[in-house]
Amino acid sequence: MSVAEPRKIVLFRHAKADWPQVDDHDRPLAERGRMDAAVAGRKLADSGTTFDLALVSTAARTRETWKLAVHELAHRPKTLYEERIYEASPGELIAVLNETPDDVQNAVLVGHNPGVHGLADILAGAAEGDARDRMRRRGFPAAAFAVLTFTGSWKTLEPGTATLLDYWAPSE
Template identity: 75%
Template sequence: MSVAEPRRIALFRHAKADWPQVTDHERPLADRGRKDAAEAGRRLADTGIPFDLALCSTAVRTRETWKLAVQEFPQRPKTVYEERIYEASPGELITLLNETPDDAQNVLVIGHNPGIQGLAEILAGSAEDDARERMSRRGFPAAAFAVLSFTGSWKSVEPGVAALQDYWAPAE
């Protein structure tokens, strides 16, 4: 793979979580979250992007979101459960992306707000169609995702480097 080919990053916020008497890291998905995770998986599959790698937070709700979403994919990407995604800032997420091997062309990050939304906003130097307006209007509710593209190596990921290609959020 050439670093001249566009790479894609999908930033996917976990689906709606429940609030039982457990630590934040151990919170499971709510019933609505399970439904929205599967729908988000279908929408991600519909993009046609062949994801090579999924980086998923170790939190229960993100692992459950990914388990339901990936069932909708035609092919399962390699999945790495990464504890650094939990409570990560946009800068920490950029550091993680900078460590991605260049043989990965398209990467999906399943994480949490405010980091996921912040990263989408920071990376998007430009936007296609009305994607930025839709993202600004809706924010980044549970199970939302943004797809960004850029050219270069993963080490070159930095603020403003990408184009926001797509944004989706479940119905309110």
């Protein structure tokens, strides 16, 4: 693929987690989270975007979110479980994305707040329609995702270089 072709990145927050007496990294999804993860997967499938790569935090709740969401997609992308996504800042997430091979056109990153929401905010130098307003109004609740596009190599992805195309969050 040419670096001149637009790329898409979906920033996907894990679905609602349960709070059992386990280490934070090992927290599973709550029942509502399991339902919302599948709904988010259907919304991603409805977008018609084919993902080449999924970058997923190693935390149990992100892995479970992705497992339920990817089941709804027509094409299962290559999935990399990346420990650096857990508790990552927006800058750390950009560093992970900058390592994406240029043959990847569309990617999804499944992570945590506040990093995922912060990353969506700082990458979006522009927005289409009311996507930014909806994201600001709703925040970035569990199972929400933002769809951004940019042109260039993954190495050139930095604050302000993307356009926020869409934002979705489950109903409260």
